[in-house]
Amino acid sequence: MKIYSGIPKHLVAVDCIIFGYDIMEKELKLLLIKRGFEPAKGKWSLAGGFVYENESLEEAAARVLYNLTGLRNVYMEQNYTYGEVDRDPGARVISTSFYALIKIQDIDRELAEKNGAHWRSISRLPELIFDHTRMVERALNELRQQAKVKPVGFELLPETFTLVQLQDLYEAIYQRKIDKRNFRKKILSMNLLEKLDEKEKITSKRGAWYYRFIPEKYEVFTQKGFYFNLDVS
Amino acid sequence: MKIYSGIPKHLVAVDCIIFGYDIMEKELKLLLIKRGFEPAKGKWSLAGGFVYENESLEEAAARVLYNLTGLRNVYMEQNYTYGEVDRDPGARVISTSFYALIKIQDIDRELAEKNGAHWRSISRLPELIFDHTRMVERALNELRQQAKVKPVGFELLPETFTLVQLQDLYEAIYQRKIDKRNFRKKILSMNLLEKLDEKEKITSKRGAWYYRFIPEKYEVFTQKGFYFNLDVS
DNA sequence: TATTTTAATTGTATCTATTACACTTAAAAA
DNA sequence: TTTTTAAGTGTAATAGATACAATTAAAATA
Numbered sequence: 001m002k003i004y005s006g007i008p009k010h011l012v013a014v015d016c017i018i019f020g021y022d023i024m025e026k027e028l029k030l031l032l033i034k035r036g037f038e039p040a041k042g043k044w045s046l047a048g049g050f051v052y053e054n055e056s057l058e059e060a061a062a063r064v065l066y067n068l069t070g071l072r073n074v075y076m077e078q079n080y081t082y083g084e085v086d087r088d089p090g091a092r093v094i095s096t097s098f099y100a101l102i103k104i105q106d107i108d109r110e111l112a113e114k115n116g117a118h119w120r121s122i123s124r125l126p127e128l129i130f131d132h133t134r135m136v137e138r139a140l141n142e143l144r145q146q147a148k149v150k151p152v153g154f155e156l157l158p159e160t161f162t163l164v165q166l167q168d169l170y171e172a173i174y175q176r177k178i179d180k181r182n183f184r185k186k187i188l189s190m191n192l193l194e195k196l197d198e199k200e201k202i203t204s205k206r207g208a209w210y211y212r213f214i215p216e217k218y219e220v221f222t223q224k225g226f227y228f229n230l231d232v233s
Numbered sequence: 234m235k236i237y238s239g240i241p242k243h244l245v246a247v248d249c250i251i252f253g254y255d256i257m258e259k260e261l262k263l264l265l266i267k268r269g270f271e272p273a274k275g276k277w278s279l280a281g282g283f284v285y286e287n288e289s290l291e292e293a294a295a296r297v298l299y300n301l302t303g304l305r306n307v308y309m310e311q312n313y314t315y316g317e318v319d320r321d322p323g324a325r326v327i328s329t330s331f332y333a334l335i336k337i338q339d340i341d342r343e344l345a346e347k348n349g350a351h352w353r354s355i356s357r358l359p360e361l362i363f364d365h366t367r368m369v370e371r372a373l374n375e376l377r378q379q380a381k382v383k384p385v386g387f388e389l390l391p392e393t394f395t396l397v398q399l400q401d402l403y404e405a406i407y408q409r410k411i412d413k414r415n416f417r418k419k420i421l422s423m424n425l426l427e428k429l430d431e432k433e434k435i436t437s438k439r440g441a442w443y444y445r446f447i448p449e450k451y452e453v454f455t456q457k458g459f460y461f462n463l464d465v466s
Numbered sequence: 467t468a469t470t471t472t473a474a475t476t477g478t479a480t481c482t483a484t485t486a487c488a489c490t491t492a493a494a495a496a
Numbered sequence: 497t498t499t500t501t502a503a504g505t506g507t508a509a510t511a512g513a514t515a516c517a518a519t520t521a522a523a524a525t526a
Contacts, residue, residue, distance in 0.1 A: 004324045008286045009242035012316075012327055053241045053325065057316030081314040081329050083245075083290030091237045092286065094245055094327075096314050164474070181476070182514070204473040205523040233514055397503070414505070415485070437502040438494040466485055 013095040014061040015048040015132065017079070017139040018069070020104035020119060021156040021169050027121045028156075028172045029104070030136065031068070032128070034116040038090070040129040046136070047117070048095065061098040068115050070108030075101045075155040077146070079139050087131050099139040101155035123175070147173055148231045151192065154213040162200045162208035163187070170230065183232050190228065192217045246328040247294040248281040248365065250312070250372040251302070253337035253352060254389040254402050260354045261389075261405040262337070263369065264301070265361070267349040271323070273362040279369070280350070281328065294331040301348050303341030308334045308388040310379070312372050320364050332372040334388035356408070380406055381464045384425060387446040395433045395441035396420070403463065416465050423461065425450045 018031035032044050049064040051057060057078065066072055079097040087093070104119070120126060122140065127133070146152050153169055154161075167183050187193065194214050199207030218228070251264035265277050280301050284293040290311065299305055312330040320326070337352070353359060355373065360366070379385050386402055387394075400416050420426065427447050432440030451461070 004244055004283075004326070007244055007283045010245045010284065010286075011237060011240055012243045012245065050237075050240045051243065051316070051327075053243075054318060056318055057314060057327070060316075078313065080311060081290060083284070083293075083329070085287060085289055093237070094284075094290070096316070162474090179515075180474090181516085184475080185477090186513095201522090204521090206472075206474055206521040207523095208474055231513095395503090412486075413503090414487085417504080418506090419484095434493090437492090439492040439501075439503055440494095441503055 011091060011093045012051040012057075013048050013093050014051060014057055014064060015046040015095050015097045015135060016061055016064050016068075016076075017046060017097060017099040017136055018065065019099060019101050019139075019143065019156065020107075021172065022104060022119070022121075023157070023161075023165055023168075025121075026168045026172055027123065028169075029119040029121050030125065031102075031107075031112070031117050032120050032126070033068070034118070035129065036116055040089075043129045044120075044126045045129045046097075046132045047115075050093075057096050058098075061096075061100075065100055065102075068112060068117055069102065069106075070111050071102060071106060075152065077142070079142055080135070082131055082135065084131070089130075097135045097139060099143060101143075101152060103156065103158060105158065144173060149228055151213060151218055151228050153230075160196060160198070160210040160212050162210060164203075164208050165200075166211075170232075179233050183230075186230060186232050190221060190226070192221060192228075244324060244326045245284040245290075246281050246326050247284060247290055247297060248279040248328050248330045248368055249294055249297050249301075249309075250279060250330060250332040250369055251298065252332060252334050252372075252376065252389065253340075254405065255337060255352070255354075256390070256394075256398055256401075258354070259401045259405055260356065261402075262352040262354050263358065264335075264340075264345070264350050265353050265359070266301070267351070268362065269349055273322075276362045277353075277359045278362045279330075279365045280348075283326075290329050291331075294329075294333075298333055298335075301345060301350055302335065302339075303344050304335055304339060308385065310375070312375055313368070315364055315368065317364070322363075330368045330372060332376060334376075334385060336389065336391060338391065377406060382461055384446060384451055384461050386463075393429060393431070393443040393445050395443060397436075397441050398433075399444075403465075411465050416463075419463060419465050423454060423459070425454060425461075 020029050020031060022029055031047065033047055035041050035043050035045050047064050047068045049060060051060040061076055065074055076098045079099055081094065081096040083094045085092055125136065156169060157165065163184055166187065167178055167180065171178055192213060193211040196210040196212060198210045200210055201207040253262045253264060255262055264280065266280055268274050268276055268278050280297050282293060282297040284290060294309055298307055309331045312332055314327065314329040316327045318325055389402060390398065396417055399420065400411055400413065404411055425446060426444040429443040429445060431443045433443055434440040
């Protein structure tokens with residue numbers, strides 16, 4: 001096809017900001033990789049890759065994530081596109097960032113290790129290559145906004161979780177203490193959780209009830225015109 | 234340079250969703266163009282263009298806007314990147330959308346006309362090419378979110394405006410009636426406006442006081458930990 | 467078996483923000 | 497002088513957000 005001939009083309013990449021929540025350490029983490037190739041070999045970076053001719057950006061990001069973790073059908077959200085001419089010293093690369101929310105325990109550890117991937121807490125990240133630190137900051141901001149108004153937090157937790165664990169997650173995301181009674185009041189009042197007949201007994205003698213997030217309840221909730229809201233003191 | 238050799242490259246474009254507010258008709262409008270070239274010649278579309286080798290996405294978007302309107306230093310916000318393989322039937326083009334907020338009266342009318350640009354109300358948009366309708370929807374959503382929590386509305390108004398005009402703008406953005414007293418109470422309580430010693434006397438005998446948004450006041454306001462909020466009934 | 471220990475669970479009162487609502491006023495026109 | 501028209505103004509009721517501490521369940525220990 002002759003259309004659009006003579007127009008410059010660009011290398012286009014995707015970079016994935018992969019969030020996971022460590023339920024024991026109560027820390028929000030990022031899956032980072034030590035680059036095994038030039039430029040910046042040996043430096044920490046986000047998981048990324050070039051976009052092929054026959055795939056969309058979303059497909060490319062899903063592929064990168066799959067190759068690193070073995071996971072498919074992960075919650076991903078496009079975040080921002082970085083197009084500064086000099087952002088990659090190797091060549092001009094335009095990169096679209098996506099953030100992914102995954103359940104840490106689900107990843108293929110062997111595969112991740114083979115690719116040089118490591119979990120690092122967001123509160124003490126290493127220096128990252130290029131503009132990846134900016135990418136992380138923007139993605140974290142976005143996640144913080146989203147977690148207030150959409151039930152995305154559950155993507156980071158196991159299928160079943162206790163209210164204490166859910167609150168710990170939110171405290172890790174926002175890096176601040178939340179009032180226990182207010183938090184429970186608010187999340188339970190939305191009626192999106194199902195209380196199970198089972199207790200988590202590792203962290204306390206008494207044990208804490210397990211809950212499960214029910215997507216169908218959320219559907220009904222939104223269809224009735226309600227809005228998810230976990231913006232709590 | 235041999236780095237990254239053998240990797241497929243892509244056409245990359247930007248598309249601009251150019252918002253303007255018609256203060257007389259009380260309508261939010263988009264500056265759309267009738268395409269003068271194939272594919273889809275004669276159809277309505279957003280203003281767009283390919284990204285050159287020596288410019289960032291933001292620079293490309295600013296250039297497209299400048300060429301159409303003669304305006305520089307316009308409020309623009311990157312919105313989303315559309316990378317579906319088949320989104321443009323002419324060739325595979327990856328396009329990043331930006332929305333721009335401009336003061337309708339500021340544009341170079343002659344230049345705009347020469348480029349086939351026309352203002353169209355958002356409440357009755359024509360059919361647009363490709364995925365441009367989706368782009369507009371997403372941008373409008375984004376604008377609606379932003380206008381609640383950031384003082385972006387003023388970008389769409391003349392330097393001086395009346396509170397009635399400001400409210401009309403918000404009603405046009407959200408397509409619903411807002412309570413006059415509550416709106417005024419809220420905007421004035423933030424202390425971001427300066428009341429001028431002059432009245433707008435065209436639309437009423439009594440006249441309405443002109444105000445001006447003071448960016449410096451907004452700086453102080455945010456530095457004190459306050460957040461802009463015009464989410465009003 | 468009774469006591470201790472520890473984390474989970476629960477409710478209310480106060481404060482703040484949002485909402486609903488209608489009359490008065492300024493100024494030109496008649 | 498009266499009429500007309502849009503601008504401008506305040507308060508009470510409601511809902512939502514916040515601050516705050518004692519009780520309970522269950523294992524571990526004495």
